Amino acid sequence: MTASPTAERVASRPRLRTAVILITAVIVAVAVNAAIAAVAIAAGAPSTYGPLTLPAYGLFTTLGVAAGWAGWVLVHRRARDPRRTLRVLVPVLTVLSFVPDALLLAFGFIPGTTTSAVVALMLMHVVVVAVAVPASALAMRMPARTV
Numbered sequence: 001m002t003a004s005p006t007a008e009r010v011a012s013r014p015r016l017r018t019a020v021i022l023i024t025a026v027i028v029a030v031a032v033n034a035a036i037a038a039v040a041i042a043a044g045a046p047s048t049y050g051p052l053t054l055p056a057y058g059l060f061t062t063l064g065v066a067a068g069w070a071g072w073v074l075v076h077r078r079a080r081d082p083r084r085t086l087r088v089l090v091p092v093l094t095v096l097s098f099v100p101d102a103l104l105l106a107f108g109f110i111p112g113t114t115t116s117a118v119v120a121l122m123l124m125h126v127v128v129v130a131v132a133v134p135a136s137a138l139a140m141r142m143p144a145r146t147v
Helices: 007-043 054-078 082-096 099-107 115-140
Strands: none
Touching: 007 054, 007 115, 054 082, 054 115, 082 115, 099 115
16 A cells, blocks of 8 residues: 555654754754854964865765764664763763864874964864754654644
């Protein structure tokens, strides 16, 4: 038996809603990260510094929001107490995300690395988390059914 066209449209609404929420989150996070990159460049980071260019931080911001959503869904499906698990996991993963930046500052393996550039990259991680967490919580919430 096949679902009716109306049933298929109703079933696709939560997916569309989730996609709109996550795409909006990416747009907001990229916009805030663009401002952070501009401030870092004004503070002395080279304007040609790869990680502070839109293609780089745009891609990694998008991947961060997507990975956050995937993790959010996984935790909600598998954890006994998803809220408690996320209360621990989100801060731990946020701090761990600073490790590559700290190594970058220590070893300067990307030419043009400055302290202001690395601080900006770390702030960008915080922005992704600060945008992705509420977006994921909102996307996970099921809207009231209207049929």
